[in-house]
Amino acid sequence: MTYLQKLLNEGKFVITAEVGPPKGVDLTRFREIVRLLKGEIDVFNVTDGQGASMRLSSLAGCLAILSEGAEPVMQMTGRDRNRIAIQSELLGAYTLGVRNILAITGDYPTLGDNPQAKPVYDLDSVGILLAASSLMRGKDLSGNELRGEPPRFYLGATVNPNFSPLEVELIKMEKKIESGARFFQTQAVYDLKVAEDFSKAVSDFNVKILFGIIPLRSLKSAKFVSEVIPGVKVPREILYRLEIAPDPKLEGLRISAEFIKKIREYGLAHGVHIMAIGAEKSIPVLLDML
Amino acid sequence: MIITKQKPFEEIAEELSGYDRVFLVGCSLCATACKTGGEEEVKAMKEKLEAVGKTVTGTVVLDPVCNLQKSRRDLRKFSQEISQSDAVLCMACGNGLQTLAEILEDLPIFPANDTLFLGEIKRFGVFEERCIQCGKCLLTSGVGLCPISRCPKGMVNGPCGGAKDGFCEANPEMKCIWLEIYEKLKKMGRLDEFRKIIPPLDHSLRVKPGKYSFRRGVVNDVPSKAS
Numbered sequence: 001m002t003y004l005q006k007l008l009n010e011g012k013f014v015i016t017a018e019v020g021p022p023k024g025v026d027l028t029r030f031r032e033i034v035r036l037l038k039g040e041i042d043v044f045n046v047t048d049g050q051g052a053s054m055r056l057s058s059l060a061g062c063l064a065i066l067s068e069g070a071e072p073v074m075q076m077t078g079r080d081r082n083r084i085a086i087q088s089e090l091l092g093a094y095t096l097g098v099r100n101i102l103a104i105t106g107d108y109p110t111l112g113d114n115p116q117a118k119p120v121y122d123l124d125s126v127g128i129l130l131a132a133s134s135l136m137r138g139k140d141l142s143g144n145e146l147r148g149e150p151p152r153f154y155l156g157a158t159v160n161p162n163f164s165p166l167e168v169e170l171i172k173m174e175k176k177i178e179s180g181a182r183f184f185q186t187q188a189v190y191d192l193k194v195a196e197d198f199s200k201a202v203s204d205f206n207v208k209i210l211f212g213i214i215p216l217r218s219l220k221s222a223k224f225v226s227e228v229i230p231g232v233k234v235p236r237e238i239l240y241r242l243e244i245a246p247d248p249k250l251e252g253l254r255i256s257a258e259f260i261k262k263i264r265e266y267g268l269a270h271g272v273h274i275m276a277i278g279a280e281k282s283i284p285v286l287l288d289m290l
Numbered sequence: 291m292i293i294t295k296q297k298p299f300e301e302i303a304e305e306l307s308g309y310d311r312v313f314l315v316g317c318s319l320c321a322t323a324c325k326t327g328g329e330e331e332v333k334a335m336k337e338k339l340e341a342v343g344k345t346v347t348g349t350v351v352l353d354p355v356c357n358l359q360k361s362r363r364d365l366r367k368f369s370q371e372i373s374q375s376d377a378v379l380c381m382a383c384g385n386g387l388q389t390l391a392e393i394l395e396d397l398p399i400f401p402a403n404d405t406l407f408l409g410e411i412k413r414f415g416v417f418e419e420r421c422i423q424c425g426k427c428l429l430t431s432g433v434g435l436c437p438i439s440r441c442p443k444g445m446v447n448g449p450c451g452g453a454k455d456g457f458c459e460a461n462p463e464m465k466c467i468w469l470e471i472y473e474k475l476k477k478m479g480r481l482d483e484f485r486k487i488i489p490p491l492d493h494s495l496r497v498k499p500g501k502y503s504f505r506r507g508v509v510n511d512v513p514s515k516a517s
Contacts, residue, residue: 079443083490105450108442108460119443126447127490141490160451168472172448175487187451230454 002099003071004043005154008183008208013264014271016073016185016210017283018045019065021056027064033280034068040287045102045185045273048075052112059089062098073156073185074098077106082122083141087131094151102156102185103128103176125157126172126179133180157181161189161198161211162231170201182207185273188214188225190234190255192262199268210273211263215286216252217279219243253282257289264290291410292320292383293417294327294403302335302379303342305400309377312344313368313397315390316351317382323411326403327351327381335381335402347375355386362393372397425496425508431483433474438491440467446488448472 007014017037022030034044046061062072074093076086090101105125109117123131131141138150157176163169173184189195189211202209216222219242222234238255245251260272276283306312314332321327329351336346348371352361365372372378377398380387384405391399407419422439428446430436438444442460449468452459456469475481501509 105443105445107452110460121443121445122493123490124443124445124447124450126487130487130489158451163451163453164455165472168449168469171481171484174485175447178487230452 002154004073004100004183007042008270011270012042014043014208014210015041015287016043016045016271016273017041017280018047018273018275018277019061019280020047020050020278021058021061023053023055025056027056030061031064031068034065034070036281037283038068038070040284041274042271043071043073043100045073045075048077048104048106049080049112050075050107052079052107052109052114052117054112054114059093059096059098062093063096066097071100072098073100073102075102075104076128077104078121078123078125078128079106079109080117080120082120083127083131086123086128087135087140090132090135090153091146091151094153099152100154100156101132102158103132103181104158126175129155129157129176129179129181136180154182155180156183156185158186159184160187160230161194162187162191162229162233164231166198166201173202173205177205177207183210183270184208185210186212187229188212188232188275190216190225190232190238190259192259194233195263195268196266208270210271211269213256213260213272213274215256215274215276215279215282216242216248218248218252221252249282250285253286254289257286260290291323291408291417292385293406293409293419294321294324294383295406296326296331296381296403297401299338302400302402303339306339306344306377306379309398310343310345311347311374311376312339313347313372313375313378314339314349315355315378315380315382315386316349317355317386318351318353320354321382321386321403322351324403324417325415332381335379339379347371352382352386355380355382356389358389358392361389365393423496423500424491424493425500426492428488428491430471431475431480433471433478433483435467435471435474437467437471444491446491448484 019033044065046058048058049055058074062074065072103125109115109119132153132155134141136150136153138146159173160169184207214225222239226232226234241251242248263269274283316327316332332349336349339346348368350368352364355361379400379402380390381402387401408421409417409419412418419439424438443450449466453466456465458464458466475484497510
């Protein structure tokens with residue numbers, strides 16, 4: 001059982017945070033962030049070419065996290081690899097100590113920094129989960145037997161509580177659960193009503209939910225988030241607070257802290273997933289406010 | 291319909307540099323509908339080439355270029371013009387070009403068109419891709435909307451996380467096909483179809499280049515070694 005799985009099963013309110021590997025081989029800053037956050041959060045998500053931009057691999061980032069004595073969640077997209085590469089990398093990651101996997105279809109290459117790349121998408125997020133589940137049963141996706149003890153992953157997936165119509169997202173979430181997902185890290189949520197409605201809608205699903213938190217840094221970043229995340233609406237009251245705050249960055253952290261406290265207090269989720277997108281060093285300030 | 295688009299004339303002229311005597315071949319079917327290789331376009335190309343000092347030895351619009359035996363027969367009538375040519379400019383699709391290459395073994399053959407996709411004529415001059423010839427039609431639950439060709443990611447189990455306000459992440463001008471599939475199934479009262487998990491596609495059914503005969507079936511259908 002992974003540490004993440006253990007904490008969630010014990011009913012602890014889990015805090016995960018996302019870290020993006022560098023564009024290059026200098027892991028100094030990456031390691032600094034991991035050391036800074038290690039005692040504060042529970043596990044680290046390592047992105048896999050987030051936003052379709054070419055970076056150091058998720059697996060290498062996960063190994064750096066393991067070497068710092070922390071636990072990673074390896075994000076695995078279907079954008080750049082076919083099913084042979086995906087299964088092979090899952091097996092490799094397992095032997096290197098990576099157990100938590102987050103299956104993602106992946107942003108389209110033309111949105112990234114190598115827009116000429118061939119999009120692969122041999123497997124979508126459901127397909128990646130099917131492949132990982134199959135490996136866990138000792139067989140590859142085509143039914144060929146694996147040798148020896150099969151890997152034991154803790155599989156996760158993503159869901160967007162802001163998606164409209166929500167029914168589409170819920171049906172897809174059920175497919176992901178049926179394919180092996182046991183925990184979900186959501187897109188960023190700002191509206192308590194959205195969180196409550198989603199929480200109610202998935203109450204029968206018997207999986208662990210971590211609500212996504214992207215701390216806002218300014219009114220401009222609120223606009224950016226609304227443009228980038230499908231369906232997300234930052235409530236007017238939050239926009240107003242960011243507008244009048246003398247220190248919008250600090251106010252953004254305060255807003256996130258208040259939101260996390262409400263999620264915890266009302267029992268709307270099993271934890272939160274913080275995506276600071278470059279501002280990881282401000283996460284301890286946010287956590288101090290809880 | 292094979293959708294083609296004519297290359298910029300400068301590119302064509304560049305390809306033909308060093309070849310003074312050119313034979314032009316158009317196509318009566320797709321390229322005619324796409325206005326890239328019908329009688330009119332072949333005539334216009336002839337004039338343009340002559341304007342830059344080329345000699346057009348002859349022109350023909352084959353019916354269609356991609357019918358190997360028929361084109362071989364039809365081109366015999368032009369054997370004299372062809373024998374006087376340094377090169378052939380093909381105003382058909384990439385397939386037609388290769389049919390010509392098989393017939394006219396010794397002549398350099400250049401494409402006048404870029405071949406885009408297999409598509410539908412929405413209305414005059416507007417074309418949209420509707421099939422990527424993956425080798426096995428998905429039973430698209432009877433809704434007749436194929437996500438393999440109409441979703442940039444070819445998602446088989448529902449929309450990706452990028453669909454924004456109902457529009458596609460990769461192409462924001464296009465409605466997410468999965469939302470259209472959902473809406474249509476919902477309207478038909480058949481949403482259960484959407485709940486089914488679709489396994490990953492079998493790409494062994496479609497090994498390039500495709501080969502199929504009535505007698506032998508799909509020749510490149512590689513039998514899967516896996517169970």
